[in-house]
Amino acid sequence: xxxxxxxxxxxxxxxVIHFIDLFAGIGGIRLPFDEFPNYKCVFSSEWDKAAQVExxxxxxxxxxGDITKIATEDISDHDLLLAGFPCQAxxxxxxxxxxxxxxxxxxxxxxxxxxxxxxxxxxxENVKQLTTHDGGKTFSVILKILxxxxxHVKYKVLNAMDFGLPQKRERIIIVGFRDAKICESFSLDxxxxxxxxxxxxxxxxDVDKSLFASPMILEKRKARTAGKEIxxxxxxxENKSGNISILDHxxxxxTGASYNYQLINGVRRPSSRELLRLQGFPDSFKIAVSHQEIxxxxxxxxxxxxxxxxxxxxREVL
Numbered sequence: 001x002x003x004x005x006x007x008x009x010x011x012x013x014x015x016v017i018h019f020i021d022l023f024a025g026i027g028g029i030r031l032p033f034d035e036f037p038n039y040k041c042v043f044s045s046e047w048d049k050a051a052q053v054e055x056x057x058x059x060x061x062x063x064x065g066d067i068t069k070i071a072t073e074d075i076s077d078h079d080l081l082l083a084g085f086p087c088q089a090x091x092x093x094x095x096x097x098x099x100x101x102x103x104x105x106x107x108x109x110x111x112x113x114x115x116x117x118x119x120x121x122x123x124x125e126n127v128k129q130l131t132t133h134d135g136g137k138t139f140s141v142i143l144k145i146l147x148x149x150x151x152h153v154k155y156k157v158l159n160a161m162d163f164g165l166p167q168k169r170e171r172i173i174i175v176g177f178r179d180a181k182i183c184e185s186f187s188l189d190x191x192x193x194x195x196x197x198x199x200x201x202x203x204x205x206d207v208d209k210s211l212f213a214s215p216m217i218l219e220k221r222k223a224r225t226a227g228k229e230i231x232x233x234x235x236x237x238e239n240k241s242g243n244i245s246i247l248d249h250x251x252x253x254x255t256g257a258s259y260n261y262q263l264i265n266g267v268r269r270p271s272s273r274e275l276l277r278l279q280g281f282p283d284s285f286k287i288a289v290s291h292q293e294i295x296x297x298x299x300x301x302x303x304x305x306x307x308x309x310x311x312x313x314x315r316e317v318l
Contacts, residue, residue: 016039020041020043020045021203022085022113024045025301026058027059029123029302030082031308034059037309042078044059050293051297053289054289066110080318082120083122084125096241119178122174124176125307126274127171130142131172139172154176158171160280160303162190162192163309164280165195166250167251168249168252173310182318194210208291212267214265233246235249236265238262253275253301
């Protein structure tokens with residue numbers, strides 16, 4: 001009898017959670033969900049060609065292109081929508097139509113997909129400044145739209161540094177559920193995990209010589225850090241005014257930053273692998289594009305351990 005019951009339990013199917021990955025970049029939001037055996041990505045979209053190459057090398061398929069050109073009904077049915085969406089167009093919208101209208105923005109693409117497919121849950125990520133843009137009106141519109149679409153949400157600004165990564169990177173996380181009770185039981189409060197810069201860094205002898213700063217840059221750094229406490233390992237960060245801070249972590253990786261704005265131990269720029277590690281990508285993550293592209297892609301990506309912690313919480317309640 002016991003053997004029969006065990007056999008029935010073994011045959012019982014675990015529900016598969018289908019999810020989609022929008023504005024996918026190189027897959028930083030998708031990666032933790034892929035680690036769950038009963039989660040399956042059924043659609044992804046990313047317009048950037050180099051990011052598509054990197055994504056395909058690591059996930060085995062090329063994302064569809066520009067989401068604005070993909071019909072809503074052509075997107076697979078799904079239980080969960082993931083999106084690290086851009087929000088640049090809101091400033092234009094504020095001047096032209098006001099924040100009651102999201103047409104012309106990338107958030108509208110999320111809105112139309114949610115209206116049609118009505119997934120059980122959503123996970124959205126954006127820059128911290130979204131919460132204060134235009135005095136908070138932008139964020140207020142987003143929350144009101146999600147509410148009208150039937151989503152109960154929790155949101156919080158989280159920092160990659162609190163999830164074991166030596167990078168100060170603050171992002172607004174929005175998690176929503178169609179079930180109010182599930183949302184009520186969900187929390188975005190996490191215990192802090194200590195970080196260690198040493199674990200991120202490669203040995204200088206293994207790093208491409210082109211990443212080492214020129215003698216002129218080194219002299220400038222030396223002059224501007226005179227009298228400051230210098231320790232190793234460290235990252236020397238130069239702000240817009242030219243002041244140098246010697247830190248045990250990186251400042252937020254950025255796509256448009258000066259090539260020398262962060263120097264490891266004051267002598268070189270981070271390697272491609274180090275940049276990926278600073279975002280929490282595993283060393284098994286393949287590098288299929290140039291260092292310049294990795295630098296741009298990691299500046300646009302997410303802190304994987306932070307998303308993993310959220311994903312595990314979402315898995316528990318779903």
